[in-house]
Amino acid sequence: MTTWAIAANGLRKSYGDKTVLDGVDLHVAAGSVFALLGPNGAGKTTAVKILSTLISADGGRAQVGGHDLATGAQAVRAAIGVTGQFSAVDGLITGEENMLLMADLHHLPRSEGRRVAAELLERFDLTEAAHKPASTYSGGMKRRLDIAMTLVGDPRIIFLDEPTTGLDPRSRHTMWQIIRELVTGGVTVFLTTQYLEEADELADRIAVLNDGKIAAEGTAEELKRLIPGGHIRLRFTDPAAYRAAAAALGEAAPDDDALTLQLPSDGSQRELRSILDWLDSTGVEADELTVHTPDLDDVFFALTGDARIPHQTDQTSQPNDINEPAQPTQATQSKENAR
Known part of the structure; x- marks a missing residue:
């Protein structure tokens, strides 16, 4: 000690x-x-x-x-x-x-x-x-x-x-x-x-x-x-681009009203690069990409109920x-x- x-x-x-x-x-x-x-x-x-x-x-x-x-x-x-x-x-x-x-x-x-x-x-x-x-x-x-x-x-x-x-x-x-x-x-x-x-x-x-x-x-x-829940959120303004991305990204959670897709992610540079490379290779263009990783608020509420x-x-x-x-x-x- x-x-x-x-x-x-x-x-x-x-x-x-x-x-x-x-x-x-x-x-x-x-x-x-x-x-x-x-x-x-x-x-x-x-x-x-x-x-x-x-x-x-x-x-x-x-x-x-x-x-x-x-x-x-x-x-x-x-x-x-x-x-x-x-x-x-x-x-x-x-x-x-x-x-x-x-x-x-x-x-x-x-x-x-x-x-x-x-x-x-x-x-x-x-x-x-x-x-x-x-x-x-x-x-x-x-x-x-x-x-x-x-x-x-x-x-x-x-x-x-x-x-x-x-x-x-x-x-x-x-x-x-x-x-x-x-x-x-x-x-x-x-x-x-x-x-x-x-x-x-x-x-x-x-x-x-x-x-x-x-x-x-x-x-x-x-x-x-320690806390799960990190994700990448893709937002589209073109419904056709949204539908194409949703069909290709089967694991993504869609929101048809907001034209957004949410992908589980740890927020790492590797995962972000993979998503960007996929968008480039398919010609699909998202209007907005945001990354959410758990913060101390998430940690606190998860640990203290x-x-x-x-x-x-x-x-x-x-x-x-x-x-x-x-x-x-x-x-x-x-x-x-x-x-």
């Missing part, structure tokens, strides 16, 4: 008679983005809380940063940073004061704390707002400050629990760029999200969590290949996993680190 930035085997957690995690295995390579995808109540936040030492698992074992959660919790805390679903920014003080508070909690000398705070505020484009109360910040600015606070201790592993929930599209894309830059710098990011596009854009590997179990894991492309998650435009906050206590604040986590 020590070859992974994060490794967990058989994690279990229940609240009363509700099983939230039911034998979960997770392996995250150093310097990568790992996305844990799932609907509300699937167990995503519970997994983050266990791996960041905020709560204990009922069963299984895990290592984070090479340290065992059961025997080296303090070493784990020193290696990680955590940004929860809800901002831990104190709105009554300025952005700079929030940063300096974190520096104090990490026991940084005053001069070093001011240097680190200034560098991170500049890095996250918050210098101009540094002396304003954080309550005046936009949602995107608060989220950037939240992550900047997480980085004060220079963690090599960061847990981001639904970091873009409630953000507008521009702020969400800004957050994606920040995450990419962190990984470029060698940081490992464990990301939970309900946004399919977010996982597709950012993650090196994705695990789909459903009913407390890992339903599937792999790269985005590997997961998409009737579960639903917000589309990318949904900007409402979502609750934690069922029956969980509230997410601790950033300062609470930092106090744990400082003990």
